[in-house]
Amino acid sequence: MSKIKFRYRFQHYKTKEVITAVLTIGDIERPNIEQEVFGLMWNTLSRDGYTGLKDKNGVDIYEGDIVQYVCCIANKHYTGPKKTGDIEKSQVVYENSSACFSLQHNTGGSAFVSQQLAGINEYKVIGNVHENKELL
DSSP states (O other): OOOOEEEEEEEETTTOOEEEEEEEHHHHHSTTHIIIIIOSSEEEEEEEEEEEEEOTTSOEEETTEEEEEEOOOOOTTOOSSOOTTOEEEEEEEEETTTTEEEEEEEOSSSOEEEEEGGGOSSEEEEEETTTOGGGO
């Protein structure tokens, strides 16, 4: 089983400085963790779950990450604009209805298509939606 951990982004109330911290369940459950790690001057901006997967460079993949990969259309019923071999950029999301992490990408219109992360061979984390929304 992969280690359960979360990537947090905090912003200081006064200075507006933004920091990122990765915490495991053990870290979060420690007594007085809020004051030890977060202090009273930090506002939580985001919390992203770890998928349990790493990209092709060994970087942990979290919910909210933007990944890049070579498109491989295996579904014969797919009618979107992408072709096998195209470079795709997608956001990692958690699908509550199927209890799994998926890739959500814009197919050229306002509709989104989800593709399970397990079906992608060579993906690379290139940013996240909190700091690099423009990559999508």
